[in-house]
Amino acid sequence: MLTFYYYPGTCARAVHIALEDAGAIYERRRVDFAKAEQRGADYLRINPKGRVPALATERGVLTEAPALLVYVAQTHPQAKLAPLDDPFAFAQMQGFAAYLASTVHVAHAHRPRASRWADEASSQEDMRAKTPANMRECFGLIQRELFRGPWAMGEDYTVIDPYLYTLAGWLGTHGVDIEEFPAIAEHSGRMSARDSVRRVLAIEAA
Ligand SMILES: N[C@@H](CCC(=O)N[C@@H](CS)C(=O)NCC(=O)O)C(=O)O
Structure with missing residues (x-):
């Protein structure tokens, strides 16, 4: 269990x-x-x-x-939920996941968890002020280079879809409108309709 x-x-x-x-x-x-x-x-x-x-x-x-x-x-x-028999496609999926974990998630965390990186209130404030730009840059790159549509990796739904959906759901907390990224907004809408x-x-x- x-x-x-x-x-x-x-x-x-x-x-x-x-x-x-x-x-x-x-x-x-x-x-x-x-x-x-x-x-x-x-x-x-x-x-x-x-x-x-x-x-x-x-x-x-x-x-x-x-x-x-x-x-x-x-x-x-x-x-x-993944291209288990295709090493190249599997590695591409892993590349997407690694980008979400190591770059997008970390860019996001600089706002709610700024104290991890700096003690001075002014330093934390400075980092928080930068997160909207960093999140925009990340989602711009995702939409342009990584996202294929209709699902993140293309025709087949994979575990990257709930991961992308979850992190895209944080854009609003940075004052970034998801509609700035129409393909990501459309994906989030389709995800929201899933029973899971x-x-x-x-x-x-x-
Ligand atoms: N690299 C980890 C990050 C996990 C992580 O930072 N989780 C956050 C929630 S999104 C957390 O548990 N934060 C609790 C804390 O910072 O006290 C992963 O991808 O699972």
Whole structure:
């Protein structure tokens, strides 16, 4: 049995949607950020990084959203959530995931988590002021170079779709209108209509 650790609105949403897309059998545990549970001793025993998502499996705990997404796709091949038989296409998908994790997510975090990078209030403010431009640059590049349509990787839905949808959902928190990126806005609209996404949003809101 899998146990999935998440908090609403975070990057864990991508994995949550993928688990639903896969028809996975799992338990979910909400790690309450409002109570700083992600930094509490109980959760740090599960994920010493103090972050979500985490996925406890029979072989141990997995962390890092891109790794979890691929794990879900590989352990549920019938759901066809990744090009499992095509090394080149699989690597392209990994490249997209790596960009979302290492560049887009980090650009975003400079606003809500500025204190990770600087102590001075003025330095933090300076970083926050830059996030709209950085997010615009990231999503401009995604729309121009990475996104294929109708799904992120082209004709076939993959685990990149919930990942892109989740991070695109953060644009508004930077005062960036998703409509500046019509292909990404259209993708988010199509994602919102999926049963898996509706289920996850309802669970998060409950
Ligand atoms: N590189 C990690 C990042 C995980 C991460 O930063 N998660 C955020 C939520 S989006 C978190 O748990 N933040 C809690 C905190 O900073 O206290 C991944 O891709 O899974």
